[in-house]
Amino acid sequence: MSHPTLDIIAEVYRAFDSRDFGMIERLFDPDIDIDQAADLPWGGRHHGHVGAVGFFTTLLAHIDSKVISEHMFAAGEDVVQVGRTVGTTIPGGVEFDLPEVHIWHLRQGRIVGFDAYIDTPAMLAALRQAQTR
Template sequence: MRTPYQIIKDHYAASDRGDLDGMLADLAPDAAWTEMDGFPCRGTHVGREAIVREVFQRLGAEFDGYTFRLERLLDAGSSVVGIGDYSGTFKATGKSFHARVTHVWDVRDGKIVRFEQFTDTLRVADCMR
């Protein structure tokens, strides 16, 4: 059985490939995905369909070149912390942004059950105005 660290590492590798199915492969059906207040897809989204619709599809529709670049991945047992950078260009304004970000993941029984994002939402909001 893969460790929580390997599961999240595999998620990020799928993200780098643009492989949404790979990103979702280890997501529990009732996973809770929380984006910070002030972020375009803020709130807690529960379940794969809601996460895809409210997070991934929305970011893809509203931003050009939206990316996450992983800098460090920290193993904390059943929790894993990813630290890196977001960047992209908001389509409606043509403005770009760059923001540091931390992701906190919880894995139980080989499935991702919780994700929480911490980022500088002001940098993102500035590109949207």
């Protein structure tokens, strides 16, 4: 069964796969907060559209990946997505296939927050291995 918040987040994943970053203007609230483990090169807290662009730009400078969604469900206005991120490091081409969880916070049909969780030690190990190639 479709749910409006699930549809919005599915659109985000489709846009990311096609590298359509116009989605930030269309779907993200101007005051969005993005959080991921600060240990990662793209991690930390990113605020607003400029922060979102910085987050995705830095992410794509370090990895070429695709989210494989295994479960996605609405929890009130939030959406929880559980899956894997699969790809390679840039540079170095080290392959990875890691578990991840994304929690999306929506209010009035706009994304106001995105919390990204990944197996951080394993991601850091792949990035370190890429540096030695």
